[in-house]
Amino acid sequence: MKNNKDRDDFFSGFFWKFSEQIMAQIVSFIVSIVLARILSPTDYGVVSLVNVFIIIANVFVTSGFSAALIQKKKATDIDFSTIFHISLIFSFLIYGIIYLCAPWIADFYKNAYLIPIVRVFALQIPLSSFNSIQQAYVSRHMAFRKIFLSTTIATILSGIFGILFAIMGWGVWALVFQTILSTTFQTIVLFLEIPWKPRFQFSMQSAQELIGYGWKVFGASFLGTFFNELRNLIIGRYYSPSDLAYYNRGSRMPDLISNNVDSTITSVLFPVLSKHSDNYDKLKSMIRRSIRTSTFIIMPLMFGLAVAAKPVTQILLTDKWLPSVPFMQCLCISGAFGSISNANMQVIKASGRSDLLLKLELIKKPLYFEVP
Numbered sequence: 001m002k003n004n005k006d007r008d009d010f011f012s013g014f015f016w017k018f019s020e021q022i023m024a025q026i027v028s029f030i031v032s033i034v035l036a037r038i039l040s041p042t043d044y045g046v047v048s049l050v051n052v053f054i055i056i057a058n059v060f061v062t063s064g065f066s067a068a069l070i071q072k073k074k075a076t077d078i079d080f081s082t083i084f085h086i087s088l089i090f091s092f093l094i095y096g097i098i099y100l101c102a103p104w105i106a107d108f109y110k111n112a113y114l115i116p117i118v119r120v121f122a123l124q125i126p127l128s129s130f131n132s133i134q135q136a137y138v139s140r141h142m143a144f145r146k147i148f149l150s151t152t153i154a155t156i157l158s159g160i161f162g163i164l165f166a167i168m169g170w171g172v173w174a175l176v177f178q179t180i181l182s183t184t185f186q187t188i189v190l191f192l193e194i195p196w197k198p199r200f201q202f203s204m205q206s207a208q209e210l211i212g213y214g215w216k217v218f219g220a221s222f223l224g225t226f227f228n229e230l231r232n233l234i235i236g237r238y239y240s241p242s243d244l245a246y247y248n249r250g251s252r253m254p255d256l257i258s259n260n261v262d263s264t265i266t267s268v269l270f271p272v273l274s275k276h277s278d279n280y281d282k283l284k285s286m287i288r289r290s291i292r293t294s295t296f297i298i299m300p301l302m303f304g305l306a307v308a309a310k311p312v313t314q315i316l317l318t319d320k321w322l323p324s325v326p327f328m329q330c331l332c333i334s335g336a337f338g339s340i341s342n343a344n345m346q347v348i349k350a351s352g353r354s355d356l357l358l359k360l361e362l363i364k365k366p367l368y369f370e371v372p
Contacts, residue, residue, distance in 0.1 A: 055225060066136035
């Protein structure tokens with residue numbers, strides 16, 4: 001009976017999470033095509049330069065804390081409130097650091113125009129901090145329908161505003177405000193939808209326990225994110241903003257596939273696996289089914305997109321984005337095999353072995369420097 005409930009929870013969660021991803025990606029894809037036709041590659045490149053630092057900073061407030069809340073067997077309201085306060089304090093501290101470092105970031109890229117963009121774009125960090133705790137609550141209670149609702153509303157509204165700003169001639173600021181509004185709308189909808197609300201509660205014992213698990217997940221996430229963004233950092237520093245825009249545009253469609261399939265499965269899989277963290281046979285059986293399902297879907301889609309990359313780009317984005325085609329083809333091949341690694345990471349996290357997760361990242365990342 002329990003196995004049937006786990007299966008029902010998984011497929012119900014998968015349905016709503018997959019629906020969320022599909023709806024969000026379809027809307028985002030349509031919005032991005034409209035914006036790509038209005039804005040220039042340079043506009044996208046400028047945002048990508050700044051986004052490198054925002055994405056890395058967000059790891060400090062979104063990764064380890066939320067994972068600890070999902071993995072814990074019996075997380076209480078005090079646990080959620082404790083982590084919320086810690087995460088929020090961290091987020092304002094990190095925002096302050098980025099605000100002060102904005103001139104240095106602009107100097108690094110040799111572009112003084114980036115200073116106000118960095119300082120405004122970084123406002124997303126405190127918002128993401130709040131939203132990550134909400135997402136943890138929803139994931140823990142397998143209430144993915146609420147994420148579907150919040151993401152759909154946020155994506156549509158922010159997309160409409162983004163297009164309007166672009167038509168009004170705001171250029172790069174249209175992309176900045178679109179991103180901030182998306183997180184804002186999602187946070188507001190979840191605040192109205194879920195029963196959990198922040199309270200003035202704090203437990204030092206809870207903080208020590210959750211941080212003891214979470215800091216290792218954070219370390220692994222930070223290493224993974226840093227080295228993923230290192231490519232953008234290097235391209236942005238030594239090449240033009242347009243070159244970075246072509247690279248990021250080339251990654252959008254492979255990401256569209258992996259986000260809709262692979263990320264959906266792993267997002268739902270982690271809370272389900274966490275319920276059986278002490279049953280290794282059950283974990284092994286579930287992860288094998290997950291890998292078979294994801295690879296059966298992802299590999300044909302990725303290789304098909306790699307073959308059709310050029311005509312797809314010409315039809316959807318016009319010829320001005322053709323330099324992004326080689327990047328798209330390479331990233332399709334890479335993404336085809338990524339689902340196997342991602343699934344294995346979820347079972348390691350769910351079993352409570354955040355230390356092993358961190359060790360694997362420490363072993364893998366030096367390989368980045370072996371290629372001249």
